[in-house]
Amino acid sequence: MRRQLIFFILFTLSLTIGYTQQLFRYFEQDSVEQDSSKKAVLLQFIGDGYLPTKYFNFDLRYLIKYNQYEGIRTGLGGVTNNNFSDAYRLNGYVVYGFRDDRFKYSLGGGFRISPKRNTWINLTYTEDLEETGSFGFLTDKRLFQLFEPRLLNIDLFHKHITKRLNIEHQLFYNVAAETEFALRNIRTTYDYLYRLPNGDAFGEYDVSTFRFTAQWSPFSTFEYINRSIRETRRAYPNFSFQYTKAFKDVFQGDLSFSKFDFRAIQQFDHVNTAQTEIILSAGIVNGDVPLQYAYHAYPNNVNKETIMNRFSVAGINSFETMYFNEFFSERFASLVFRHRLKAFEISPTFKPELVLLTKIAVGDFDDTERHENISFGTLEKGFTESGIELNKLLFGFGLSFAYRYGAYH
Structure with a gap:
């Protein structure tokens, strides 16, 4: 096979x-x-992670990845394009993990009911893995990285079977929104139990969720092009809001909780081509919250005995000195400050860039004893690290250094 x-x-x-x-x-x-x-046009497609054909665009994200649970993960995926139909679309993927010897897949489709507001209704069925403690916004635009640094060392995954109905809609020119109704079955790949106050314990559970997300870009420029609203010039700041509600006993849901996430991004472009970026993220979750729906701070440090085994590649906004699975939070906030200096023009083809970084995270967690067979810390004392990156040294790669200081030094 x-x-x-x-x-x-x-x-x-x-x-x-x-x-x-x-x-x-x-x-x-x-x-x-x-x-x-x-x-x-071709470079735009490839930059977005697609390889276009006449009726179908192959999704390059599924070609090959690596993580600690699946080992090598490879497969195929994609979505139909406008030559197939500008009112309907089909999408899906199939991948295989060599270490866990399992196939994962997703099948879906959608239809557009309002071209002017770019309103789509989509249905999707997925059986796959997710990193425990990760979170994102429905309205986040697609981010393609041929090489994703954090994936190399992630080992805490949970399996999920998800059936979802979602609606995409451009509320206003500068406000994009997405609503999702989802039924999910969650099973951990590690030894873990979540215990309710009444004594019931779950290693596998079902959740029925409603999620609403809005992204507000007050200073970006939008135009009506080809019968839909498109962002033609991105400006900052922009803001993302997301509310999630899980309902107990609705479609056999086992848990009830609510979750609110917020993110603000500000970027300053200086006259000497230097750039400053500030990202503020925050979230709070209340109710019966298993670890899979808590927050981590995107750690990226490998917790192994010898230094030679602690290989990691720096991520964009991850905490480089925070160990994987070291902290989880039910209330969480982080601030990332990045300042990229003007490139050093050593030659026409060699222009390395120096980036100064400071990252701060704070959080809290109630009733950690309800999460059994796993130990982790909380962030109520505040976590801080600073460092530098020297980018674009060779084939786009560079070097980085980060120092952890403060209460968790």
Whole structure:
């Protein structure tokens, strides 16, 4: 089975590479003006993580990844494009983890009911893994990274089977919203029990949730293009709000809790091309909250005995000196300050960048004893680290240094 799968993956990769080469040959045969335009479109697709075909765009995020639970994770996925239909779409993926020897997949589709407001109704069925304690916003735009540093060392995952209905809608020109109704079955991949005050304990449970998210970009520029609202110039600050409610005994839900998340991003572009970015994130969750719905602070430090085994690659907004699974919170706030200096123009092709960093996190957790077979700390004393990055040294990679100080030094 594994030999067949490896052959299938290699065959698919060869087809992908061959198709990309054909695209560029096609561009080279066209006029200079058309060639430049088409290459720009292709690069935009690839920058967003897609490889376009006539009716279907392959999603490059699923080609190959690595984490501590699955080992190598590889597969295929994608979504239909406007040549297939501008009113309907189909999407999905299938991946395989070599270490856990399991397939994961997702199938979905949607239809657009209001082109002017870019309103879509989508249905999705997913069986996959999630990192325990991670959180995000429904309205976050797609972020593609061919190499995702934090994934290499994550080992605390839970399995989930999710059936969801979500509605995307542009409330106003500068406010995008998304609403989701989801039924989820959660099973941990590690030894863990969540105990309710009445004594009931769950290692596997069902949750029925409603989630509403809004992203407000008050200073960005939006235009009505091709029958939909599009952001043509991004400006800061922007704000994201998200409310989640889990209902007990609704569609056999086992737990009841509420969760509110907030994020503000401000960016300053200086006249000398230097840039300052400030990200404030906060969240609070109340009720019967298992660890899977708590918060971590995106740690990125490996807790192993010897220094040589503590290999990690710095992330964008992760805490480089915080160990994986070291802290969890029910009330959480973090502040990330990044200042990128003007690039050092050593040569036309070698322009390294120096970035100064300071990151702060604070949190709290009630009734940690209800989370059995796992130990973790809380952040009520405040966690601080500072450091530097020297980027774009070789093939886009660089070096980083971070120092942890304060109460948890």
